[in-house]
Amino acid sequence: MxxxxxxxxxxxxxxxxxxxxxxxxxxxxxxxxxxxxxxxxxxxxxxxxxxxxxxxxxxxxxxxxxxxxxxxxxxxxxxxxxxxxxxxxxxxxxxxxxxxxxxxxxxxxxxxxxxxxxxxxxxxxxxxxxxxxxxxxxxxxxxxxxxxxxxCSTTSAILPLKVFQEAFGVEAAMITTLQAISGAGYPGVSSMDIYDNVVPYIGGEDEKLENEPTKLLGDVRDGRMIRAGIAVSAQANRVPVVDGHLASVSVRLGRRATPDEAIAALRDWRPPAICAQLPSSPQELLIYRDEPDRPQPRRDRDAGDGLAWTVGKVRACPVLDVRYVALTHNTLRGxxxxxxxxxxxxxxxxxxxx
Missing domain, CATH: 3.40.50.720 (NAD(P)-binding Rossmann-like Domain)
Structure with a gap:
């Protein structure tokens, strides 16, 4: 073309x-x-x-x-x-x-x-x-x-939520993000503020994390946006990492599922067929890592040329149902x-x- x-x-x-x-x-x-x-x-x-x-x-x-x-x-x-x-x-x-x-x-x-x-x-x-x-x-x-x-912080958490919504339904989520300093732009965060430190505040970020998923996971009916009925509680933190936003998420499902069932849903999920026509969409969009210490920003942020989600640590949650950790490259995918x-x-x- x-x-x-x-x-x-x-x-x-x-x-x-x-x-x-x-x-x-x-x-x-x-x-x-x-x-x-x-x-x-x-x-x-x-x-x-x-x-x-x-x-x-x-x-x-x-x-x-x-x-x-x-x-x-x-x-x-x-x-x-x-x-x-x-x-x-x-x-x-x-x-x-x-x-x-x-x-x-x-x-x-x-x-x-x-x-x-x-x-x-x-x-x-x-x-x-x-x-x-x-x-x-x-x-x-x-x-x-x-x-x-x-x-960019919403992006890091959203794909596993989409998978679980399709497979089991999602009623609520608690999201804690560990966000890279590049998300603050240039010159960004002062080195005296971020070196040897975690800043538990990013202006407006908690609200974005609580609102945007309900729109992304909603439906359009007769030309009108119907937001998903999902309750989200979020806390955003700035951490001394250059690139890569990591989200730690606990989810209440519409129907109970074991961690093995949740992992199987992640491994089996495929994006909509139209995405095969998009030249920038990575061939492997969702990467599940079995290692107990993955994903990590430095090791996983560039997966799929910075456009893939890397997900790991799917476990039972003693408060809700399941929990996971997800990572994306904030200045690329995000x-x-x-x-x-x-x-x-x-x-x-x-x-x-x-």
């Missing part, structure tokens, strides 16, 4: 840079427009960006002139596609403007995740939720639309790569690239 020209909003930040890096060799998309801060506008991207990714700035993107964030971007497509890595305040203002101007906005930001007409997507979990897009367009009178990725998968899903489903 011809590569689809796309824009990256907020391309000079850390998530924006990750988008640029991932899109450089993507078989379906190519970066045609980048936007950035006032400091970088009007300069070649390669000169203006403080590049923090491994290697060099991709050569073609390095030559692009950084544009101000505005809806008059010279970007072809029906609809034109932009990936948003904007800061929260700018995203709240600009993402609806882009949708109203006819763009498909694939966002990594948190602003519209819980909006009932905005699909909160992980293609391997809820690809059917894109059917909210016609409702979103109709209610807002937008020719374009917004789709969102979940929070951020830019997850949003890129959403765009691939939109292309396969015909929402972009026509």
């Amino acid at each position: 011809n590569r689809i020209p796309v824009g990256v909003l907020g391309a000079t930040g850390t998530v924006g840079q990750r988008f640029v890096q991932l899109l450089a060799e993507h078989p379906w998309f190519e970066v045609a427009v980048v936007t950035g801060s006032d400091r970088t506008v009007g300069r070649p991207y390669g000169e203006g960006v403080n590049w923090l990714m491994p290697g060099r700035v991709p050569a073609r993107t390095a030559e692009l002139i950084v544009q101000p964030t505005d809806t008059d971007l010279d970007l072809p497509g029906n609809p034109p596609v932009v990936f948003s890595a904007l800061p929260t305040g700018e995203a709240k203002e600009w993402e609806p403007r882009f949708a109203a101007a006819g763009y498909a906005v694939v966002t990594n930001t948190s602003v519209f995740r819980m909006n009932p007409t905005v699909p909160l997507l992980i293609p391997e979990i809820n690809p059917d939720h894109t059917c909210l897009i016609p409702t979103q367009r109709a209610e807002n009178n937008w020719p374009g639309f917004i789709v969102a990725s979940p929070n 951020a830019a790569s997850g949003a890129l998968l959403n765009a691939e899903l939109l292309a396969v489903q015909g929402y972009i690239g026509n």
Whole structure:
């Protein structure tokens, strides 16, 4: 297929840079427009960006002139596609403007995740939720639309919950996360705060962990979002690990299951068939480790090119029913790569690239 020209909003930040890096060799998309801060506008991207990714700035993107964030971007497509890595305040203002101007906005930001007409997507979990897009367009009178990725900490915990929901039903979960410092962006957490320490607070994170799973695991009926009736209690912690969010989760099931039955469900689960068409989706999406000390961030975060879930320690829970530990790479599966998968899903489903 011809590569689809796309824009990256907020391309000079850390998530924006990750988008640029991932899109450089993507078989379906190519970066045609980048936007950035006032400091970088009007300069070649390669000169203006403080590049923090491994290697060099991709050569073609390095030559692009950084544009101000505005809806008059010279970007072809029906609809034109932009990936948003904007800061929260700018995203709240600009993402609806882009949708109203006819763009498909694939966002990594948190602003519209819980909006009932905005699909909160992980293609391997809820690809059917894109059917909210016609409702979103109709209610807002937008020719374009917004789709969102979940929070990186939610992502780390969610896939085993999906498997258990399908196999046994899920009524409640208690989630404790150990989150990498890269999740705080750059320059992130002060070394004096995180070295030899654990910080048991990440602003807004507990609430995201308690709300987003109910949307990801819900249903869309007649164009309306019906959130799953699952009670979630969450506590988020920042730990001195560079990359990789680890979630420790206890679950009350709809029907009782032994740990062996739960492990069998994880091993037997397969993603929806449409995911085989997504070039970035890993062949082995869910990896179950039998070792008593796995998963570990340093050893497991890069599984499936940073896009797989590694799960272990499924045991009986003396308070609820079963418990497990799950790990994902927070800046890949939990951020830019997850949003890129959403765009691939939109292309396969015909929402972009026509």
